[in-house]
Every structure is written in structure tokens, then in C-alpha cells.
Amino acid sequence: MVKYSSTALDNVFLALADPTRRAMLGNLAKQSLSVGELAAPYEMSLAAASKHIKLLERAGLIERTVQGRTHLCRLNAMPMHAGMEWIRHYEQFWTARLDALAALLCAEDEAAAKAARKKPRRKGQ
Amino acid sequence: MVKYSSTALDNVFLALADPTRRAMLGNLAKQSLSVGELAAPYEMSLAAASKHIKLLERAGLIERTVQGRTHLCRLNAMPMHAGMEWIRHYEQFWTARLDALAALLCAEDEAAAKAARKKPRRKGQ
DNA sequence: AAAATATTCAACCAAAAGGTTGACAAAGGC
DNA sequence: GCCTTTGTCAACCTTTTGGTTGAATATTTT
Numbered sequence: 114m115v116k117y118s119s120t121a122l123d124n125v126f127l128a129l130a131d132p133t134r135r136a137m138l139g140n141l142a143k144q145s146l147s148v149g150e151l152a153a154p155y156e157m158s159l160a161a162a163s164k165h166i167k168l169l170e171r172a173g174l175i176e177r178t179v180q181g182r183t184h185l186c187r188l189n190a191m192p193m194h195a196g197m198e199w200i201r202h203y204e205q206f207w208t209a210r211l212d213a214l215a216a217l218l219c220a221e222d223e224a225a226a227k228a229a230r231k232k233p234r235r236k237g238q
Numbered sequence: 239m240v241k242y243s244s245t246a247l248d249n250v251f252l253a254l255a256d257p258t259r260r261a262m263l264g265n266l267a268k269q270s271l272s273v274g275e276l277a278a279p280y281e282m283s284l285a286a287a288s289k290h291i292k293l294l295e296r297a298g299l300i301e302r303t304v305q306g307r308t309h310l311c312r313l314n315a316m317p318m319h320a321g322m323e324w325i326r327h328y329e330q331f332w333t334a335r336l337d338a339l340a341a342l343l344c345a346e347d348e349a350a351a352k353a354a355r356k357k358p359r360r361k362g363q
Numbered sequence: 364a365a366a367a368t369a370t371t372c373a374a375c376c377a378a379a380a381g382g383t384t385g386a387c388a389a390a391g392g393c
Numbered sequence: 394g395c396c397t398t399t400g401t402c403a404a405c406c407t408t409t410t411g412g413t414t415g416a417a418t419a420t421t422t423t
Binding site (some may be wrong): 164165 | 418419
Binding site for chain 2 (some may be wrong): 135196199
């Protein structure tokens with residue numbers, strides 16, 4: 114039995130667990146950006162943004178190519194795939210809940226309609 | 239413009255960013271479990287496991303009903319839905335990459351086949 | 364060669380995560 | 394009533410996050 118070497122998934126989910134980093138990925142979805150451009154929208158030092166970028170890199174979500182003095186970052190969404198697949202296994206559980214809710218609401222409607230047919234009233238409950 | 243109040247997503251992704259907690263959710267997928275039962279498989283104190291459970295609760299992934307002295311925990315996968323939806327927006331990016339890879343491999347095959355037809359050889363490249 | 368630009372690095376700080384232990388509280392069994 | 398079981402809480406520790414600043418590095422511009 115292997116202990117667990119699931120650090121890949123750990124790193125991906127951890128990287129996604131911060132609004133700044135998620136926003137950065139959102140910006141990279143439109144186009145590749147330099148570190149400075151990536152950092153610009155946020156009220157924090159460049160060094161702080163640089164750390165976020167490094168964390169994203171660790172998760173494999175960003176790849177970097179150094180062009181002279183600027184570092185161009187591009188999105189690599191691939192590691193998200195594993196995260197999505199992990200979550201997908203639980204999809205049945207929430208859809209089951211949603212179905213149950215729908216059924217419940219539906220039953221309420223039915224009951225209301227039935228009651229309305231039996232002894233109709235005007236206005237109010 | 240709202241700053242961002244995306245703490246729900248933060249909490250869900252953070253909760254999923256740990257193998258112990260993911261394993262706990264996996265166990266709850268089979269059946270609801272008490273805190274003790276949830277903690278049992280892991281080599282850590284009950285207090286430590288209790289903290290993991292609390293973090294999962296904070297993310298809304300676990301709901302608890304106190305029955306006498308035992309606390310029964312049941313899975314609520316619903317908050318994962320938001321996480322999955324967030325990731326899904328990036329699906330196009332990794333499928334694009336996979337398609338490109340497939341195309342590349344396909345092209346290699348084609349080229350190899352073509353070469354084989356032009357000047358066939360036996361064994362080796 | 365000097366100055367400006369783009370980025371990291373190192374040192375530091377506060378807060379949170381992840382763990383421990385020991386004490387406490389509530390409920391159940393004898 | 395007492396002991397055991399179930400679980401939390403509080404105090405403490407270490408490591409990691411998330412941020413700061415100032416210095417160092419590498420590249421481009423002038």
C-alpha cells in the first residue's frame with residue numbers, strides 16, 4: 114500500500130483556493146502575459162504577485178518562457194483536468210439532492226393543485 | 239464593482255487540497271459516519287481529524303447531526319458543484335491541447351506510414 | 364558606461380494550517 | 394453514583410501562506 118503521492122492534486126486545489134490566483138488564470142485565458150502584466154491588477158507588491166505565480170507554476174497551471182528580461186506566462190489548464198475528474202465522481206450526490214428538491218417542489222405543486230381542485234378558494238392561503 | 243466575496247469557492251478548493259480530507263469525503267460517499275469512524279483510518283489524533291472535519295464543514299461539504307454523544311457526519315457534495323463549474327470554463331483549454339497532441343501523434347503516424355510505403359525496410363527505424 | 368526596466372531573492376512579519384497533548388463536557392452503561 | 398466513551402476545546406509547536414521592504418540580477422535603452 115502506497116502512503117499517498119497525491120501532491121499533484123493537492124497543489125492544483127491549493128492553487129485554486131485563492132481569488133487572486135483564480136483571477137490571474139482568468140486573465141491568462143484571454144492571452145499570455147508577463148509577470149508585470151499579471152501583477153498589475155492587484156493591490157500588492159510585485160514580489161507578492163510573483164509568489165502567487167510561483168505557486169501556480171508549482172501546480173503546473175502556468176508555464177513560463179523567459180524572453181530577455183521579461184517572463185511570459187501562459188496558461189496550462191491541463192492539471193485542472195485531474196481536479197475536475199476527482200470532483201466529477203461526486204456529481205451524482207449533488208444531482209441526487211437537486212432531483213430530490215425538484216421532486217419535493219413538484220409534489221408541493223401537485224398537492225396545492227389537488228387542494229385547489231377539491232375546495233377552491235379565492236385569494237390568500 | 240464588487241471586490242470579491244468568493245470565500246465559498248476558496249473554502250471548497252482549500253478543503254479539497256488535502257489528501258486526508260479528500261479520503262474522508264470518499265468514505266462518506268459510501269455511508270454517513272461518526273467523527274470517530276471518520277478519523278479511524280488515519281494515523282493522527284482524534285483532535286487533528288476533528289479539525290479536518292471542521293474545515294470540511296466550513297466548506298459546507300459535511301453536515302453534522304448530533305445524536306447523543308456521537309456526531310454523525312454526512313456528505314453534502316453540493317458545494318463541489320461551484321468548484322466544478324469554475325474549472326469547467328477552462329476545459330476548452332486542455333481539450334485543445336489534447337486535440338493538438340492527438341493531431342501531432344496522428345501526423346507522425348501518417349508520416350511513418352507514408353515513409354513505409356515509399357521505401358519499406360525490415361526492422362528498426 | 365550609465366540609467367531604467369523586469370523580475371527574483373532574502374529577510375522579515377502575521378496569520379493560518381496541521382499536528383500534538385491534556386483537560387473538559389456530555390451521554391451511555393454498569 | 395461512577396466509569397467509559399465520544400468528541401470538543403485550549404494551549405502549544407512547526408510549517409506554510411500571503412504579505413512587506415530593500416538589495417541583487419539581468420536585460421534593454423540612452
